[in-house]
Amino acid sequence: MITTPMDPERARWVGTGIPPRLRGITLNDLAATGEADAKALAMSRSFVEQYRSQQDKNWRGIPTNPNLYGRGLMFAGPPGTGKTTMAAAVLCELRRRYGVSVYQSRFGDHVERKIKAMKAGADTDPEQLSRWTYAIERTEWADVVLLDDVGHEHITDSKYAEDVLDQLLRQRYDEGRPTLLTTNLSGTDWAQRYSRALRSFMDQCTRRSIFVGESLRRADA
Ligand SMILES: Nc1ncnc2c1ncn2[C@@H]1O[C@H](COP(=O)(O)OP(=O)(O)OP(=O)(O)O)[C@@H](O)[C@H]1O
Ligand SMILES: [Mg+2]
Numbered sequence: 001m002i003t004t005p006m007d008p009e010r011a012r013w014v015g016t017g018i019p020p021r022l023r024g025i026t027l028n029d030l031a032a033t034g035e036a037d038a039k040a041l042a043m044s045r046s047f048v049e050q051y052r053s054q055q056d057k058n059w060r061g062i063p064t065n066p067n068l069y070g071r072g073l074m075f076a077g078p079p080g081t082g083k084t085t086m087a088a089a090v091l092c093e094l095r096r097r098y099g100v101s102v103y104q105s106r107f108g109d110h111v112e113r114k115i116k117a118m119k120a121g122a123d124t125d126p127e128q129l130s131r132w133t134y135a136i137e138r139t140e141w142a143d144v145v146l147l148d149d150v151g152h153e154h155i156t157d158s159k160y161a162e163d164v165l166d167q168l169l170r171q172r173y174d175e176g177r178p179t180l181l182t183t184n185l186s187g188t189d190w191a192q193r194y195s196r197a198l199r200s201f202m203d204q205c206t207r208r209s210i211f212v213g214e215s216l217r218r219a220d221a
Contacts, residue, residue, distance in 0.1 A: 016095070017104040017138065022088040024096075030089055035216055036082055040075060040209040044086055047073055047207075048093045051100075055176065063176065072144070072178035074202060076186060077211025083182040087146045090180060094144055103135075103142035107181075108153035110139050110168075111161045140168065144178050151185035151193055166198050173205040181206060 006014075013023040027044055030036040054068035063069035073090065075083040091102040113132040120129050139145055147168075153161040172179050181202070185193060194202075 015134075015138070016091070016102055017135070018088055018091060018102070019104075022085060023092065025085065025089045025092055027086070027089050027093060030082070030086060035213075036086065037077070037209070037211045037213060040083075040086055040211055043073065043207060043209050044090050048090060048097065051094055051098060055178075070173045070176040070178055070205065072180050072206045074181040074183070074206040074208040075211060076183050076190075076208060078186075078215065079184050080215030080217040081211040081213055082216050083184070083211055084148050087148065087180045087182050091144060091146055100143035101138075102144050102146075103138040104146040104148060105135060105139050106152070107147040107150045107165065108161075110136065110147065111153045111164055114164060115160070140171065142177070144180065145172065146180040146182070148182050150181050150183045151190070155193075162194060162198065165194075166201070169198075169201060169205055173201075179205065 009024075013020075016023075027041060027048065031041060050068075054065050054071065056064045058064050073087070075087055077083055088104060091104060094100050095102045113136055117129065117132045117136060120132075139147075147165075150165065155161065169179055183190070191199070
């Protein structure tokens with residue numbers, strides 16, 4: 001059997017869900033362009049700096065900072081303002097500095113995988129099923145997860161996606177695992193999309209930063 005050794009740098013990021021163009025990116029890289037949202041950058045920096053102390057537990061296994069324990073970040077703002085890039089940089093820094101397990105997924109993709117895994121039957125390719133299951137488990141259990149583009153998932157009458165979001169955030173928060181969220185919904189769209197109870201819980205389990213400024217996508221200009 002011929003085996004090709006995997007490039008070590010690639011191997012380091014496989015299984016994190018972080019897209020190749022963002023792997024290994026740092027907050028300093030973003031600061032260097034002078035275009036990053038200043039408040040969000042400061043909040044991200046302190047989150048990374050204080051991660052250990054916010055997650056600290058005493059000798060009895062009780063969080064020493066119960067108000068911060070398991071709390072994540074929410075980046076809201078218009079398209080193209082750098083939310084995904086900054087959230088991915090937070091994941092990369094946490095992973096590099098503390099060796100924690102991280103995972104990134106568009107929230108809509110997570111919902112799709114849950115549905116496909118649920119509907120899987122005898123005709124489902126087992127390898128495909130195990131890839132979905134892997135991704136679902138990482139999203140539920142990685143130390144820190146980025147749910148990207150919340151609000152872009154398909155809406156159904158059964159509100160399945162909202163239930164998944166509600167359950168996932170509560171389960172992760174109860175386990176003390178911070179979740180990072182990005183969204184470009186604002187104001188009334190946000191309020192129409194999610195129940196008051198879920199929005200209130202999102203405020204409890206994250207700190208929010210609203211991105212301001214113009215789109216950084218050259219093509220949008
Ligand atoms: N600090 C920065 N300096 C310069 N360019 C940046 C910076 N952050 C992000 N960009 C660039 O801006 C573009 C948009 O970034 P990104 O995808 O992170 O935005 P977003 O807020 O997540 O957008 P959306 O709401 O559409 O998902 C990308 O091409 C990215 O490379
Ligand atoms: Mg984005």
